[in-house]
Amino acid sequence: MMRELDKLDRAIVESLSPDARVSNRQIAESLGVSEGTVRARIKRMEEQKQLRITAVTNIDRFVDATLAYIWIEVERSDQTRDVARTLAAVSELGFVGVMLGRSDILAITMVKNTEHLASFVRQHISSVPGVRRTESSLGVNFLKHDYRMARIVS
Incomplete structure (x- = not known):
């Protein structure tokens, strides 16, 4: 329990x-x-999987990579969980979440450049059955990246 x-x-x-x-x-x-x-x-x-102690890379120290945010729309809303589960199995994705709002799913990964991002999206995201469209953006300048996001907001 x-x-x-x-x-x-x-x-x-x-x-x-x-x-x-x-x-x-x-x-x-x-x-x-x-x-x-x-x-x-x-x-x-x-x-109880309420806590996981792990090492975390400091993205500010990467000189040859940046965070890529990939916003994904699915064809039908009843496909969202299945598409998200399929994407969660992609080892290069560090985050996959079902979202509220304009896009159904957000996936986050690290890429070397825009060509790398385009190739990754074609090979690993757009090819997943149920994906209608994607929109990507690259992180340019991080002013705050707090890994302690799991704190309960009071």
Whole structure:
């Protein structure tokens, strides 16, 4: 049974967000709980897929690649989930989400240049059954890229 994140769980996640290498002991001391409590809660959140601790690349350091946002419209709305699942299996896509608004799906990847983007879209996106049309844009200048987006907005 999955528990909802309580105040302590959220505080632990907030402590891990800037640097997931922080020790359980440090987190416990800052929150006034035992190290075992922190360890057990992190383990539970990982097991319930509420938390995943992973290394993240810093896109600001890539000199030969940029983020490409690919907005996808499907032919029929009942195809959206199937198209999204197919796209999620494409290893080069770092994000695939079903969206509200003008486009049905947003996919994000890294590309070297516009030619690379055009080739990628032709080979991996437009060829998927159910895709009606795509529109792409390239990230040019990132003023803020916070990987801690999963924080709950209060």
